[in-house]
Amino acid sequence: MTDLMRLPLHDLHVELGARMVPFAGYDMPVQYSAGVMKEHQHTRTRAGLFDVSHMGQVVLRGGDYAQVARAMEALVPVNIAGLGENRQRYGFFTNEGGGIEDDLMMANRGDHLFVVVNAACKDADIALMRAGLGADVRVEVIEDRALLALQGPEAEAVLVGLNPAAAEMRFMDVATLELAGAECWVSRSGYTGEDGFEISVPADAAETLACRLLEHEAVAPIGLGARDSLRLEAGLCLYGHDIDSETSPIEAGLSWAIQKVRRNGGARAGGFPGAERILQELEDGAPRKRVGLRPQGRAPMREGVELFAEEAGGAPVGVITSGGFGPTVGGPVAMGYLPAERTAPGTTVFGELRGKRHPVKVAELPFVPANFKR
Amino acid sequence: MKFTEDHEWLRADDNGLVVVGITEHASSQLGDVVFVELPEIDTKVAKGDEIVVIESVKAASDISAPLDGEVVEVNEAIVDDPGKVNEDPLGEAWFFKMKIDDLSALDDYMDEDAYKDFVG
Incomplete structure (x- = not known):
């Protein structure tokens, strides 16, 4: 247990009574004083604030979005070129055996692609992108931003209090919103099965934003324990557990994330690692x-x-x-x-x-x- | 009341039976308890036998018999409502009662002050 990394909101978690545990090399809140059960219920009925700053945030830039998207499509079996501006999509890096190297979110931000990857896979993912995207795509690892998730039926009402534009977003929309004075990259998504937002915020503004959100009576801080029970009830995969380098997307029930255009008969069919197994399983089942x-x-x-x-x-x-x-x-x-x-x-x-x-x-x-x- | 290094508490009741439960420290470390499996009554047990399974939202753990003896009563209320283990671990949420040969065996365990030092 050497050199656990601390994230921008570490002191706030401790102040809020968090029990901190090592997770993917980071010192992370597993629960607060309310406990996993109450935190879970709070997220389902009101709004929960999660610190997920351990996840990897990466900006991919090239000549234009189309160029980056085409390069990315060599690594994921997902329609990235056809992703609308300010829209986000779920996907996964595949390997030559048709297994999953990591799952991730990818957002078309107009002139670049913004991706969020799992903490435990972040270094491998960055290496994979640096090696696989070609010299024309720059892989910018975002080290100076925290990542918060605000999840639950009251998440919209809470965020609207900081910026009314939040109400205009639909599931899987992304937008740049000013929140508590900071420029935030916001997506309407999450990992709980509830409505909500994920908010990339400059590290030096993260505590101010987190405190503003927590001031709202509907919002409670939620640890990784409840994050896990929420995602499990929502049927969402946890990388390294439900999916790994051996499991194919079809076995994992993630075929829905592979759009027609990347399947047999599609305009950009195949062209990603493991296409042979994946395309065959799409037709014949796993x-x-x-x-x-x-x-x-x-x-x-x-x-x-x-x-x-x-x-x-x-x-x-x-x-x-x-x-x-x-x-x-x-x-x-x-x-x-x-x-x-x-x-x-x-x-x-x-x-x-x-x-x-x-x-x-x-x-x-x-x-x-x-x-x-x- | 006496305490074990496994964070169990023991006390002799009015009928000379030893009542066993887990401490507040154990209950808070476990987190929300969601499942308890108790031994069958009239079971002879040896000290150290794992006779209770307790599962929290986080993990499964075992509770061992703290003494040689016979389990004569179990608390079904915590099977029906495992959350009681978090609410009242020292009172209502006892786990089982044992009949033992010699109550002086309890003296081998820590008193409250010693246990407080033990958990720091």
């Missing part, structure tokens, strides 16, 4: 798929719990990749991988806990309906 899982008892089933077809005997047919207690669901929820023939909602499999097998039902994702402003 042998295993990510599913939602509802353990039928009360015991949470966490990452690594093996899934069996029968209550006794036999080899495992699958595994849980994320799981825990879903505070909004009011019971245990999980995601994992099963053979394609066992992925129909309602299918019963068995998860082994402490040597005993317990029934688990395949469930539709998300567990909690998304509440986006489309």
Whole structure:
């Protein structure tokens, strides 16, 4: 545990009573005094403020947006060239084997592409972009900005109090907004299944903005613990757990993020790492798929719990990749991988806990309906 | 009340049974408790046997029998409402009661002052 990096809002977290833990090399708030359960519920019913400054923010610049977009399309199976100005899209870097190197958000900012990547993958992603985008695209790593997420049904009302233009944004819009005197890069997106915003703010203005947001009676600070239970209920993948360098986007149920133009028959079909496997699986399906899982008892089933077809005997047919207690669901929820023939909602499999097998039902994702402003 | 290094508390009740629960320190470290699995009653246990599973929003942990003896009563109320373990760990949210041969075995454990020093 050497040299944990501290982020701009570190002192504020400590003042707010956060329990700090190491995460991806950073000293991060896992929960505040309210605790994971209350923080989770607060985000679902009011508005939660998350510090996600550990994530990587990168600006990609070239001659113009089109040039950057075309270069990026060699790394992701996503329609970046056709992304509208001030619109954002989810995607992933793929590898030659058709696995996922990281998942990320990409926004068309007019003359450049703004991307946000996972903290744990940030260095590898930057190296991958530097190597893969060509000499004509500059990879500018943004080190002087914090990243906040304001999530929940009251997020819009709160942000509108700082800048009325926030109300005009729709899900996956991006905009530059002045908030508490600072120039912020705002997207209407998040990782909770709730409506909300992610706000890139200059590091020296981050605490002022965070405090302004927290002054609102609807807003509470939320730690990484609740961030995880919120995203799990929303059916969203966590890199390194639900998706990794071996899992393909099709197995992961992320085919929706691969637009027609990048598929067989599309104008820019293929041309990304692992296209052979990915395009083939898009047509024929994958042998295993990510599913939602509802353990039928009360015991949470966490990452690594093996899934069996029968209550006794036999080899495992699958595994849980994320799981825990879903505070909004009011019971245990999980995601994992099963053979394609066992992925129909309602299918019963068995998860082994402490040597005993317990029934688990395949469930539709998300567990909690998304509440986006489309 | 006595305390173990595993953050359990023990006290003898009026019937000469040993009541066992977890400390406030343990409950706050665990975070919100969402699941408790208790031993079956009339089970003979040995000191150190893992006889309770407790899961919080963060992780699963075990609670060991603090003494040799027999589990004679369990608190089903915390199975139905695991949140009680966070609300009242020293009172309402006891885990189980044990019958032991010799109550003086409790003397091996820390008193409240010693436990406070132990958790710092």
